Amino acid sequence: LSLERLQAAGTGPLYVKLRRTLEEAVRAGTLGHGDALPPERDIAELAAVSRVTVRKAIDELVADGLLVRRHGSGTFVAKPVSKVEQRLSQLTSFTEDMARRGMSSRSEWLHKGIHTPSPDEMMILGLAAGLKVSRLSRLRIADDQPLAIENASVSGEFLPDPSAVTNSLYAELERLNVRPVRAVQRISATNMKEADAQLLGVSVGAAGLSIERISYLGSGRAVEFTRSLYRGDAYDFVAELTIGV
Ligand code: 16G
Helix, strand or coil, X not given: CCHHHHHCCCCCCHHHXXXXXXXXXXXXXXXXXXXXXXXXHHHHHHHCCCHHHHHHHHHHHHHHCCEEEECCCEEEECCCCCCEEEECCCCCCHHHHHHHCCCCEEEEEEEEEEECCCHHHXXXXXXXXXXXXXXXXEEEEECCXXXXXXXXXXXXXXXXXXXXXXXXXXXXXXXXXXXXXXXXXXXXXXXXXXXXXXXXXXXXXXXXXXXXXXXXXXXXXXXXXXXXXXXXXXXXXXXXXXXXX
């Protein structure tokens, strides 16, 4: 980043030239993926431009997804994410999905506990009065890339001890003979709020997919009610369609 670089960056307003210079630095590897950008004040001084110009150039690169702004820690070069393509017709677990792709998966636990159910959980899981619910919240990571935040609620009748789930929830449900065989999933668009963006390593306001899954046993009883937030830049959900009559 220097005055000379900026002058060599073609024509147009200063912030556009600065944006091009920063893009070029990432392309050339001078700024590596995950690297922190120098403070705006330093960039302004190096390139001999105003802080308003720096802010504008950075804002555009954040909107493009090349840079990520994290509150309290600065601006970073985004890590490119490899997209996951997931079929919408199969009831699989995250662990299985990733293993099938040859990727390693792990969870960073945010919460595991037994609770008195909320009215939503009570209704959706069809809980009898007095029954508890096991809640499991975690950040799901594949090949060191955070992909989703999942908040699962499972009827206490089927999963009395959430601490028994160390990695795969479905593997534990299978062991307990209550692995779901059918699920209904709802996907909607959302923008990331600060706390979630921080966990997923994306900018506040980045595109996300909010996914709700309710899964059932063969008997029709609901086992799991999971609300997840997936990175919009990391997932393609693919459904096969057949002609309807
Ligand atoms: C998937 C499911 C989630 C389920 C989890 C179990 C979606 C949107 N969600 O991530 O509902 O709880 O798999 O994964 O697909 P696990 O067995 O690896 O813990």
